[in-house]
Amino acid sequence: MATTTGRRTGAWTPWLYLAPALLLLGGLLVYPVYQLGLISFLEYTQAQVSGGEPTTFQGLGNYATLFADEQFRQVLLATVLFAAACVVSTLAVGCALAVLLTRVRALPRLALMLAALGAWATPAVTGSTVWMFLFDPDFGPVNRVFGLGDFSWTYGRYSAFALVLLEVVWCSFPFVMVTVYAGIRAVPPEVVEAAALDGASQWRIWRSVLAPMLRPILLVVTVQSVIWDFKVFTQIYVMTNGGGIAGQNLVLNVYAYQKAFASSQYSLGSAIGVVMLLILLAVTLGYLRILRRRGEEL
Amino acid sequence: MNPVRVRVRRPWRLAAEASALLIALVVAFPLYWMVLGAFKPAGEIESTEPRPWTLAPSLDSFRRVFQQEEFGRYFVNSLIVAGTVVVISALVAFLAATAVTRFRFRFRTTLLIMFLVAQMVPVEALTIPLFFLMRDFGQLNTLGSLILPHLAFSLPFAVWILRGFVKAVPEALEEAAYIDGASRTRFLWQILFPLVFPGLVATSVFSFISTWNDFLFAKSFIISDTSQSTLPMALLVFFKPDENDWGGIMAASTVMTIPVLVFFVLVQRRLVSGLGGAVKD
Numbered sequence: 019m020a021t022t023t024g025r026r027t028g029a030w031t032p033w034l035y036l037a038p039a040l041l042l043l044g045g046l047l048v049y050p051v052y053q054l055g056l057i058s059f060l061e062y063t064q065a066q067v068s069g070g071e072p073t074t075f076q077g078l079g080n081y082a083t084l085f086a087d088e089q090f091r092q093v094l095l096a097t098v099l100f101a102a103a104c105v106v107s108t109l110a111v112g113c114a115l116a117v118l119l120t121r122v123r124a125l126p127r128l129a130l131m132l133a134a135l136g137a138w139a140t141p142a143v144t145g146s147t148v149w150m151f152l153f154d155p156d157f158g159p160v161n162r163v164f165g166l167g168d169f170s171w172t173y174g175r176y177s178a179f180a181l182v183l184l185e186v187v188w189c190s191f192p193f194v195m196v197t198v199y200a201g202i203r204a205v206p207p208e209v210v211e212a213a214a215l216d217g218a219s220q221w222r223i224w225r226s227v228l229a230p231m232l233r234p235i236l237l238v239v240t241v242q243s244v245i246w247d248f249k250v251f252t253q254i255y256v257m258t259n260g261g262g263i264a265g266q267n268l269v270l271n272v273y274a275y276q277k278a279f280a281s282s283q284y285s286l287g288s289a290i291g292v293v294m295l296l297i298l299l300a301v302t303l304g305y306l307r308i309l310r311r312r313g314e315e316l
Numbered sequence: 317m318n319p320v321r322v323r324v325r326r327p328w329r330l331a332a333e334a335s336a337l338l339i340a341l342v343v344a345f346p347l348y349w350m351v352l353g354a355f356k357p358a359g360e361i362e363s364t365e366p367r368p369w370t371l372a373p374s375l376d377s378f379r380r381v382f383q384q385e386e387f388g389r390y391f392v393n394s395l396i397v398a399g400t401v402v403v404i405s406a407l408v409a410f411l412a413a414t415a416v417t418r419f420r421f422r423f424r425t426t427l428l429i430m431f432l433v434a435q436m437v438p439v440e441a442l443t444i445p446l447f448f449l450m451r452d453f454g455q456l457n458t459l460g461s462l463i464l465p466h467l468a469f470s471l472p473f474a475v476w477i478l479r480g481f482v483k484a485v486p487e488a489l490e491e492a493a494y495i496d497g498a499s500r501t502r503f504l505w506q507i508l509f510p511l512v513f514p515g516l517v518a519t520s521v522f523s524f525i526s527t528w529n530d531f532l533f534a535k536s537f538i539i540s541d542t543s544q545s546t547l548p549m550a551l552l553v554f555f556k557p558d559e560n561d562w563g564g565i566m567a568a569s570t571v572m573t574i575p576v577l578v579f580f581v582l583v584q585r586r587l588v589s590g591l592g593g594a595v596k597d
Binding site for chain 1: 328329332333335336337339340341343344346347349350353361362363364365366368408409411412414415416418419421424427429432433434435436437438439440441442443444445446448449464465467468469471472475500525528529531532536548551552562565566569570572573576577579580581584
């Protein structure tokens with residue numbers, strides 16, 4: 019886009035506008051990321067924090083410790099699988115309901131929209147407490163309705179993950195639904211009607227007409243969901259009380275927090291943070307590649 | 317319209333509407349249960365036969381919440397933190413978004429990619445270095461230690477979304493303003509800013525929620541001075557091993573959720589159009 023206004027003011031105007039943002043990001047994002055990397059190469063525990071012992075350079079020692087740790091590998095695997103399950107369920111529910119919204123009249127649409135906005139607006143902490151209460155073995159309505167007796171959802175590893183997954187999907191499908199719905203509305207109605215007249219089924223219309231046209235939007239919500247679900251912290255922390263019985267429900271984020279702040283192994287916690295950072299960086303770079311291949315201008 | 321088509325489609329539409337209403341009920345149910353739980357008297361909430369209504373609503377749980385641990389103070393703290401972050405990040409992001417869409421300069425694309433990459437940084441992983449940073453600047457146990465990081469973390473997403481809105485304002489408008497003798501500053505604040513406002517609303521929803529929700533920073537940075545604590549911390553007071561005070565938890569959850577709900581209802585229309593605008597660009 020050609021800019022019109024290079025005349026009087028010099029080339030520094032954009033930098034002037036950017037200065038506050040860059041200052042904040044530099045000090046509170048870039049510098050901490052650098053520090054995170056640095057700490058992950060050091061020996062940094064309570065002794066070093068209080069100045070009792072000098073910090074020593076460990077090289078990749080912390081990473082070697084991590085990858086030799088059976089629990090870390092398990093947590094890594096659990097995080098990837100859990101995030102994948104969350105992303106797939108969120109996208110499926112969000113897209114299905116977005117299509118449903120286009121098929122109904124104003125009143126049911128408003129009802130569903132409002133309910134979804136309510137779920138979206140609910141803070142992660144309160145969402146977690148409410149879902150725990152719903153599934154409480156003694157006083158919760160869910161076990162009564164489904165006749166599960168005093169089955170404890172947080173006791174078993176998979177049922178605890180399932181409970182957290184339900185809450186995560188509940189509070190994150192609205193973003194997908196609203197965004198995809200806005201996208202569908204932007205598709206010319208004649209296109210969909212033509213497909214319907216040709217006898218295409220709902221599923222067929224979605225797969226062959228809407229999904230290809232909505233690809234840019236679907237890409238955005240997928241990447242955004244991957245980023246969010248990979249970083250789930252509050253739900254796991256609150257619902258499984260800090261990572262479940264014997265750490266069975268730990269995900270990377272909670273694991274890093276526990277290592278750093280519960281057992282003062284700041285360098286190991288930082289190394290876990292770096293691993294997360296690298297995984298998410300790979301996702302983002304993949305996204306950028308797709309954007310570039312489609313020749314989109316940033 | 318073709319009558320055959322109408323006859324085929326009608327039952328389908330009714331089925332779709334029925335399921336939409338049903339799903340709306342299911343989605344809204346946890347919120348209903350939360351508010352209901354907050355108003356139920358103690359005997360009903362700790363009942364193994366939970367009923368989806370109450371005939372004797374009581375304010376006992378709310379009373380317990382507000383008597384405990386300066387809950388009102390935490391509420392105000394949360395409001396201060398979220399309010400400051402929303403206002404400042406909106407202004408800063410607006411300026412930055414204008415810079416990257418209205419100007420051509422070296423490193424522009426690099427900066428944009430940086431804003432995108434910055435979004436995926438796991439904020440939680442930075443708790444460790446931020447903790448030491450706040451300690452070195454004497455910010456631990458202050459609201460500043462919550463405001464500053466959230467400002468930084470809400471910026472990249474806000475810039476990314478606002479970009480589409482600034483782009484959508486025609487260049488011709490800018491030229492016309494200059495021809496009419498408006499200064500750059502005047503154009504920025506009196507013409508561009510109001511036009512981009514719907515986008516600012518959409519982004520402020522995100523920064524408000526992420527800040528209001530914040531649990532980890534409050535837990536890590538507010539370590540000894542509880543008068544500086546925020547709502548999520550107050551909520552956890554009601555969790556006790558094997559004896560959760562569910563009435564208190566639900567009442568505190570309700571108090572914490574309502575401001576966000578109000579905020580959402582207020583900006584609901586702009587939010588939907590805002591996201592539409594952001595994804596269409």
